[in-house]
Amino acid sequence: MGERGLKWVLRLVGVFLYVGPLLAAFLVQGGDLLAAVLPSEQQMDRVAQKMDSLFNFSDNVMERENYFLSENGGEAVLRLTNPSEYPMVIENFTGYAVCPEHRYPLAWFQLKDRMEIGPGQSGRLTLSFYPTPGSGAHVLFAHLGFWPEPEVENAVMKLRMLGMEIAARIDHGGT
Amino acid sequence: MGALKVNPAGLAAGALMLLLPFLGPWWRASLGEMVEVQLSPFTYRVSILGESLSSRLADYLLFGVRLSVVLGGALLLAGSLFPNRWWSRRLVRFGAMKVLWLVVSLVCLLVLAAAVLNRVVPSMLGEKSANVHFSIPYLSGSSAVEISAEGMEARAPMDLSFTWIFWLAAAVGALGVIARVVAGRMKSGKLG
Numbered sequence: 001m002g003e004r005g006l007k008w009v010l011r012l013v014g015v016f017l018y019v020g021p022l023l024a025a026f027l028v029q030g031g032d033l034l035a036a037v038l039p040s041e042q043q044m045d046r047v048a049q050k051m052d053s054l055f056n057f058s059d060n061v062m063e064r065e066n067y068f069l070s071e072n073g074g075e076a077v078l079r080l081t082n083p084s085e086y087p088m089v090i091e092n093f094t095g096y097a098v099c100p101e102h103r104y105p106l107a108w109f110q111l112k113d114r115m116e117i118g119p120g121q122s123g124r125l126t127l128s129f130y131p132t133p134g135s136g137a138h139v140l141f142a143h144l145g146f147w148p149e150p151e152v153e154n155a156v157m158k159l160r161m162l163g164m165e166i167a168a169r170i171d172h173g174g175t
Numbered sequence: 176m177g178a179l180k181v182n183p184a185g186l187a188a189g190a191l192m193l194l195l196p197f198l199g200p201w202w203r204a205s206l207g208e209m210v211e212v213q214l215s216p217f218t219y220r221v222s223i224l225g226e227s228l229s230s231r232l233a234d235y236l237l238f239g240v241r242l243s244v245v246l247g248g249a250l251l252l253a254g255s256l257f258p259n260r261w262w263s264r265r266l267v268r269f270g271a272m273k274v275l276w277l278v279v280s281l282v283c284l285l286v287l288a289a290a291v292l293n294r295v296v297p298s299m300l301g302e303k304s305a306n307v308h309f310s311i312p313y314l315s316g317s318s319a320v321e322i323s324a325e326g327m328e329a330r331a332p333m334d335l336s337f338t339w340i341f342w343l344a345a346a347v348g349a350l351g352v353i354a355r356v357v358a359g360r361m362k363s364g365k366l367g
Contacts, residue, residue, distance in 0.1 A: 025235035
């Protein structure tokens, strides 16, 4: 074989190494180009299932276990369930506790300590309440000194999950 | 300059070409801990929420590229070890430019993909209820995807980077060019 023959052999080998695998993949998939290019249905289904579990937050994810609020401050303990397959870190939970009748801000609250909740597990979040300056007077004059069962307003839960920072507003719920 | 008995650039490039397909990814990208992409002309890994996605066509094609580079490296080595044989220059020419083209192809692919994603995806999401803002860096860098919907805001960091293997591949590509030039000069008698 001369130089010219070698040149053509190498050219053909070069082309075959690119075209051959493409044809093989096409033939293995029974001539279905889309099936050869795209991931399998099983793989796509598994990803879809994981995505669903990620955002599958039902109504009973957060339940109140304990609560008190007075002119000296207060505390609430919430049980939070992580329904996803991934650990979740609650960085903060802030907002206002308002009088449900007059929407008057009675106290400002924040999470006492950040907390990590494992996949499918529950954790207790402790919220510390700090009364607003006019809350005592409002309770005295509008509620005859009895602290009403407040509702939360402008509540924002900041959490970290899968490297994502998420801020979720939780409005008009009971404390 | 004394006569060269071997083509040193070709020897170095050929040896590295035999290793290059087995060293790992050339480029990485991640979106938080949700999406991870690792890419090289020989292999790829796309993982969403820990689940790997694969394409048979890509698997087969990249296997062919791997074979092609290993064969090119072996022939480049042979052509560089015996530069005065009649087949030497042909073998060097077969292997010398392969890695350079792969480096150029990968860079073009990444630039094209970033351009398409930055332009096409926002227009596709334009009518949806969630606002998604992102700007994918070209080739490497850090950015973030910001999603805001009713009652929720999320931010996921995005990191793109070349690995040291990419820079090694670029060096192998440059060595391949030098090897080809040297082989040409040896053939014409200017060096060997």
